[in-house]
Amino acid sequence: MWFGIVSLFPEMFGAVTDSGVTGRAVKKGLIDVDFWNPRDFTLDVHRTVDDRPFGGGPGMVMKVEPLLAALTAAKAHAGAGVRTIYLSPQGRQLDQQGVSELVEAEKLILVCGRYEGIDERIIETEIDEEWSIGDFVLSGGELAAMCLFDAVSRQVPGVLGHEGSAEQDSFMNGLLDCPHYTRPEIFKGLAVPQVLLSGHHENIRRWRLKQSLGRTWLKRPDLLQHRNLDKLEQTLLDEFMQEHRS
Numbered sequence: 001m002w003f004g005i006v007s008l009f010p011e012m013f014g015a016v017t018d019s020g021v022t023g024r025a026v027k028k029g030l031i032d033v034d035f036w037n038p039r040d041f042t043l044d045v046h047r048t049v050d051d052r053p054f055g056g057g058p059g060m061v062m063k064v065e066p067l068l069a070a071l072t073a074a075k076a077h078a079g080a081g082v083r084t085i086y087l088s089p090q091g092r093q094l095d096q097q098g099v100s101e102l103v104e105a106e107k108l109i110l111v112c113g114r115y116e117g118i119d120e121r122i123i124e125t126e127i128d129e130e131w132s133i134g135d136f137v138l139s140g141g142e143l144a145a146m147c148l149f150d151a152v153s154r155q156v157p158g159v160l161g162h163e164g165s166a167e168q169d170s171f172m173n174g175l176l177d178c179p180h181y182t183r184p185e186i187f188k189g190l191a192v193p194q195v196l197l198s199g200h201h202e203n204i205r206r207w208r209l210k211q212s213l214g215r216t217w218l219k220r221p222d223l224l225q226h227r228n229l230d231k232l233e234q235t236l237l238d239e240f241m242q243e244h245r246s
């Protein structure tokens with residue numbers, strides 16, 4: 001999978017291109033990333049990338065020409081079939097379903113705005129989709145782009161090594177994740193659930209599923225609205241609810 005990043009702060013992306021699971025995927029060539037910085041496309045001695053908004057008001061807007069030149073260069077590099085995304089609170093809120101759709105794209109350009117944003121005409125003429133990571137305001141699109149980059153990259157075959165991790169990620173099966181434990185067996189007087197020490201894989205699988213269902217019921221019941229439970233899942237959830245109430 002290939003990502004083209006248009007950003008005034010490409011150095012921020014080291015957090016995902018040089019570290020962790022995604023950093024290893026880049027190193028292995030499972031994920032390719034290229035950067036285009038609008039500042040490199042300025043023509044004035046001060047390398048100006050922002051301008052005052054028409055109509056006045058606070059803040060600045062990213063200058064049209066350097067941004068367009070950077071984006072044009074990114075699209076030329078990408079070739080056909082690339083989807084160009086602008087990170088913005090106006091966009092579709094990113095969730096695991098959206099991640100699953102985006103990973104099918106194979107080539108994504110992520111445009112990161114700064115200041116008050118980018119000229120609306122760039123959005124109208126150059127952007128295919130707007131995506132948001134939540135209803136809050138960031139200082140720029142870079143952190144949102146890194147979230148999208150990480151979540152989408154995790155779904156690329158081979159990135160997680162044993163594919164199971166992706167499946168077991170929260171939201172991959174529409175439920176919250178189960179609890180996780182590691183050594184020591186007793187920590188602050190709290191023991192690891194015995195079933196996890198039993199070595200009985202089917203019992204462990206059922207316990208984890210029951211915990212996922214129960215946690216989702218307690219913390220995110222809205223997710224259950226859209227999740228058809230099979231017979232076993234309903235039985236396990238009923239058990240959890242009964243135990244929770246007793």
Ligand SMILES: CN1CCN(C(=O)c2nonc2N)CC1
Nearest residue numbers: 087088113117132133137138144
């Ligand atoms: C111009 N800039 C404003 C701030 N911003 C965001 O708050 C944001 N992006 O994606 N999800 C979000 N929330 C990015 C774009």
